Amino acid sequence: MLKMTKISKTFYIGTPNEHQALKNIDLTVNSGDFITVIGGNGAGKSTLLNLIAGVLLPDSGSILLDDRDVTWMPEYKRAGMLGRVFQDPMRGTAGDLGIDENLALAARRGKRRGLSWGTSKSERDKYKEMLKQLDLGLEGRLSAKVKLLSGGQRQALTLMMATLKQPKMLLLDEHTAALDPKTGAKVLSLTEELVAENNLTTMMITHNMRDAIKYGNRLLMLHEGRIIVDISGEDKNKLQVEDLLHLFEQASGSQLDNDRMLLS
Amino acid sequence: MFWIIQSAISLGILWGIMSLGVYITFRVLNFADLTVDGSFTLGGAISAVMAARGVNPLLAVIIAMIGGMAAGLCTGLLHTKLRIPGLLASILTQIALYSINLRVMGSPNVPLLRVTTIFTWLEEAGFPTRWISFFIGLIFMCAVIALMYWFFGTEIGSAIRATGDNAHMIRALGVHTDTTMILGLVMGNALVALAGGLVAQQQGYGDIGMGTGAIVIGLAAIIIGEVLFSKKNFLFRLAGVVFGSIIYRIVITLVLRFGLKSTDLKLFTAVLVALALYLPVLRSELYQHRQRRRRSNA
Numbered sequence: 348m349l350k351m352t353k354i355s356k357t358f359y360i361g362t363p364n365e366h367q368a369l370k371n372i373d374l375t376v377n378s379g380d381f382i383t384v385i386g387g388n389g390a391g392k393s394t395l396l397n398l399i400a401g402v403l404l405p406d407s408g409s410i411l412l413d414d415r416d417v418t419w420m421p422e423y424k425r426a427g428m429l430g431r432v433f434q435d436p437m438r439g440t441a442g443d444l445g446i447d448e449n450l451a452l453a454a455r456r457g458k459r460r461g462l463s464w465g466t467s468k469s470e471r472d473k474y475k476e477m478l479k480q481l482d483l484g485l486e487g488r489l490s491a492k493v494k495l496l497s498g499g500q501r502q503a504l505t506l507m508m509a510t511l512k513q514p515k516m517l518l519l520d521e522h523t524a525a526l527d528p529k530t531g532a533k534v535l536s537l538t539e540e541l542v543a544e545n546n547l548t549t550m551m552i553t554h555n556m557r558d559a560i561k562y563g564n565r566l567l568m569l570h571e572g573r574i575i576v577d578i579s580g581e582d583k584n585k586l587q588v589e590d591l592l593h594l595f596e597q598a599s600g601s602q603l604d605n606d607r608m609l610l611s
Numbered sequence: 612m613f614w615i616i617q618s619a620i621s622l623g624i625l626w627g628i629m630s631l632g633v634y635i636t637f638r639v640l641n642f643a644d645l646t647v648d649g650s651f652t653l654g655g656a657i658s659a660v661m662a663a664r665g666v667n668p669l670l671a672v673i674i675a676m677i678g679g680m681a682a683g684l685c686t687g688l689l690h691t692k693l694r695i696p697g698l699l700a701s702i703l704t705q706i707a708l709y710s711i712n713l714r715v716m717g718s719p720n721v722p723l724l725r726v727t728t729i730f731t732w733l734e735e736a737g738f739p740t741r742w743i744s745f746f747i748g749l750i751f752m753c754a755v756i757a758l759m760y761w762f763f764g765t766e767i768g769s770a771i772r773a774t775g776d777n778a779h780m781i782r783a784l785g786v787h788t789d790t791t792m793i794l795g796l797v798m799g800n801a802l803v804a805l806a807g808g809l810v811a812q813q814q815g816y817g818d819i820g821m822g823t824g825a826i827v828i829g830l831a832a833i834i835i836g837e838v839l840f841s842k843k844n845f846l847f848r849l850a851g852v853v854f855g856s857i858i859y860r861i862v863i864t865l866v867l868r869f870g871l872k873s874t875d876l877k878l879f880t881a882v883l884v885a886l887a888l889y890l891p892v893l894r895s896e897l898y899q900h901r902q903r904r905r906r907s908n909a
Contacts, residue, residue: 427785441780448773457784460769
């Protein structure tokens with residue numbers, strides 16, 4: 348599905364702040380994988396996702412998405428293949444547009460946009476049905492502006508938008524980090540449902556070790572721009588938080604000093 | 612008095628078309644586009660020069676629109692391809708247009724004496740003279756509002772609205788935001804130039820200074836319209852912009868009657884817009900102040 352070869356990315360080249368975010372990453376994602384990605388601040392998690400999405404372009408290496416070389420393809424062109432949800436709930440939806448309009452924009456992801464209606468009547472009925480299943484009480488507020496929704500509702504909506512047109516890959520960048528624990532858990536279970544239902548190849552960044560272990564079939568741990576842990580299958584199922592800490596110490600040769608990862 | 616107000620309304624409608632153009636850039640795209648001062652004059656210049664040379668006046672207005680599109684395209688390219696901040700990009704186009712407008716007109720002023728215009732057409736057809744401006748403005752305004760209402764409901768139109776609202780999101784949904792940004796600027800300035808072209812034919816001359824301060828007048832119309840038509844649907848908001856433009860013209864007419872010099876008008880408008888922009892802030896400050904007092908009293 349996705350094949351990254353020798354990917355490197357350095358920020359602020361030639362300045363005192365020069366920072367190599369990713370170092371020679373090789374990664375193959377198989378079709379149907381649900382990968383959780385964990386790592387401390389500055390480990391390169393978001394950079395990895397942004398390189399796949401085309402928000403950033405690599406310094407070297409190549410990225411194949413479904414056997415297509417997308418290494419230098421601009422973000423808006425590869426958007427047709429990718430569904431994305433961001434950490435900031437404000438970022439994935441347009442606040443001044445209605446719920447239906449946001450969904451309609453997402454339904455046309457990667458398609459040529461013309462002069463036919465932006466939101467057709469039949470779509471609206473379909474969205475109403477889908478929102479009913481979401482069970483957030485949004486089905487009766489189809490034309491309400493999205494800025495009136497709570498962070499959790501916006502994030503659930505973004506998730507729905509990202510999967511409305513089946514993506515080749517779903518990219519989740521700490522999409523529950525800005526939500527309160529209860530709402531976050533709800534959005535996570537919705538994520539799991541949608542991924543299973545549509546058999547989506549997924550990459551989910553998280554700060555939370557327990558979530559990283561609980562969800563998905565494969566776990567990646569990043570540290571200082573390298574993938575230091577990559578486990579899947581049976582080994583992943585048996586994984587405990589203590590094992591993860593141990594693996595981290597083994598692979599990085601240092602103690603994990605990130606409170607946010609340990610405490611949450 | 613009735614005819615004074617009526618002519619203020621007619622003028623308000625014509626300038627309302629310009630304000631609708633400003634609405635596209637300022638409100639839909641969230642882009643403070645100062646090209647407007649230049650593209651309004653450009654529209655007036657093209658329409659006046661062509662009408663003076665005997666070109667069909669309606670065709671002259673359409674070509675004026677195309678001129679406005681080119682101006683918007685220029686600002687759009689400066690902003691998206693050269694990455695110049697929007698305000699600065701539009702100022703550059705505006706300044707460049709000053710020279711271009713003088714080139715188009717050949718002199719700072721092009722009078723349209725005994726020249727066929729859209730307005731003289733109706734006069735010859737026996738239409739009541741005092742209602743001509745009102746009538747023509749109304750037709751163009753209705754056409755523009757209908758087109759805008761339709762267009763911003765289409766797929767491309769929605770993408771443009773989303774660009775102004777959340778460019779990050781709409782890029783992730785596969786829209787090239789450079790293109791939508793340019794498209795919006797082209798459309799906005801097309802309307803502005805259309806209004807310029809109509810105003811030149813209506814007042815009977817094209818003038819190098821006719822667009823000075825147009826952006827501020829457009830903003831005044833938008834803000835007045837929003838105060839009066841807040842939270843209504845898109846169609847009402849568009850009508851509100853024209854309505855705001857009419858109110859502005861009536862206020863201007865009245866303060867002139869009360870002895871304000873016409874040369875003081877720009878100052879008056881600037882103060883008016885500054886106050887109107889401050890209004891929402893003032894409202895929330897007053898609200899907070901009241902809340903605090905209530906709490907300290909309790």
